[in-house]
Amino acid sequence: LVISGPYESLIKLLASIEYTVTTKDFSNRIRPHDSDGMGAISRNFNELLAIAQRLIAEKDYLASTDSLTGAYNRRKFTDLLTSELQRKLRYSGRLTLIMFDIDHFKHINDEFGHAAGDAVLREMARLVHGLIRANDVLVRWGGEEFMILLPQSGHKAAAALAEKLRGAIEACHFPGVPKVTVSFGVSEYKTGDTLESLCARVDNALYRAKEEGRNRVVVYDGSEF
Numbered sequence: 181l182v183i184s185g186p187y188e189s190l191i192k193l194l195a196s197i198e199y200t201v202t203t204k205d206f207s208n209r210i211r212p213h214d215s216d217g218m219g220a221i222s223r224n225f226n227e228l229l230a231i232a233q234r235l236i237a238e239k240d241y242l243a244s245t246d247s248l249t250g251a252y253n254r255r256k257f258t259d260l261l262t263s264e265l266q267r268k269l270r271y272s273g274r275l276t277l278i279m280f281d282i283d284h285f286k287h288i289n290d291e292f293g294h295a296a297g298d299a300v301l302r303e304m305a306r307l308v309h310g311l312i313r314a315n316d317v318l319v320r321w322g323g324e325e326f327m328i329l330l331p332q333s334g335h336k337a338a339a340a341l342a343e344k345l346r347g348a349i350e351a352c353h354f355p356g357v358p359k360v361t362v363s364f365g366v367s368e369y370k371t372g373d374t375l376e377s378l379c380a381r382v383d384n385a386l387y388r389a390k391e392e393g394r395n396r397v398v399v400y401d402g403s404e405f
Contacts, residue, residue, distance in 0.1 A: 193222060206233045246320040248298060249305035257319040257327060261375055264331055268369060275369040276338040277382040278328040280345070283361045283394040285324035296356045297324075303354055304362075311345055327382075335368035335401050342366055342397040350395065361395035368401070 196210045206229050210222040244256035252260070264275055282288075282300065289297040301324065308318055308326070317329040330338050342364040349362045365385030369378060381400050389398040 193225075197225065200229065206236065249301050249320050251305050251309075251318045251320045251326065254319065254321055257317070257321070257329065258375065260317055261329060261378075264329065265369075265373070265375060265378075273332050274334045276330045276333045276335050276366065277368075277378060278330065278338055278342050278345075278364060278366050279321065279382045279386045280326050280328075280342070280362050280364045281386055281390070282324040283363055283390075288357055288360070292357050300354050300357060300360055303352070304349065304360070307348060307352060308345055311348060312341065325386075327379075335366055335399055338366045338368070339397055339399045346395065346397055363389035363394045364397040365389055366397060366399040 193210060196208065200206065200208050209226050209229065244252055246253045261277075267273075268275060282304070285297065285300075288300060301320075305318065305320070305326070308328070312318060312328060313330075315331055316333075319327040319329065321327045328338075328341075330341070333341075346362055346364055349360060352360070354360050363386060365382045365388070367378065367382040367385050373381075385398045385400040389396050392398065
């Protein structure tokens with residue numbers, strides 16, 4: 181049985197719709213056939229697919245991004261770090277975390293207001309984004325704490341980056357507030373690390389940076405403090 185004409189176009193259209201529904205691949209597009217009655221339906225369906233793609237992209241962005249700073253949020257970081265740790269089990273390579281915290285941030289909020297504090301957070305995220313590599317991941321961990329995930333970097337390279345960031349932040353003029361400084365902790369992945377153990381270790385390094393006077397970088401290189 182040979183099917184041609186409008187029936188053939190209808191069958192192709194229905195097959196494309198079924199494919200999209202089954203696979204949830206909203207990038208799929210139907211090739212319109214202007215010469216038959218299915219052309220308008222095909223174009224309208226493609227428009228609906230484009231709208232669906234935009235809505236899904238916006239939803240994913242909102243679900244993974246901190247609305248104030250534009251950095252990834254903690255939920256997205258957990259997903260990304262879990263993926264990196266799984267990759268470490270299959271392939272060689274290095275992985276390091278930097279955790280940093282704005283010194284005396286409560287004083288900024290109390291003295292100059294939360295709007296000024298928010299402006300500092302936004303400007304800091306913009307500054308850091310401009311100084312890290314494209315494949316490094318900046319995350320707002322919570323409040324005034326941030327995390328940077330550095331795939332394929334060891335603790336020495338990460339420490340050098342942290343020191344570069346520390347100096348740039350100290351030298352930066354943040355509108356409406358006096359000089360802002362930041363403390364950094366650095367720790368590299370060790371065999372057997374879990375998400376929890378690696379995050380706890382870099383958090384401990386940051387705590388030591390605070391304890392030792394703030395506005396400094398402390399590296400946990402695998403030995404005990």
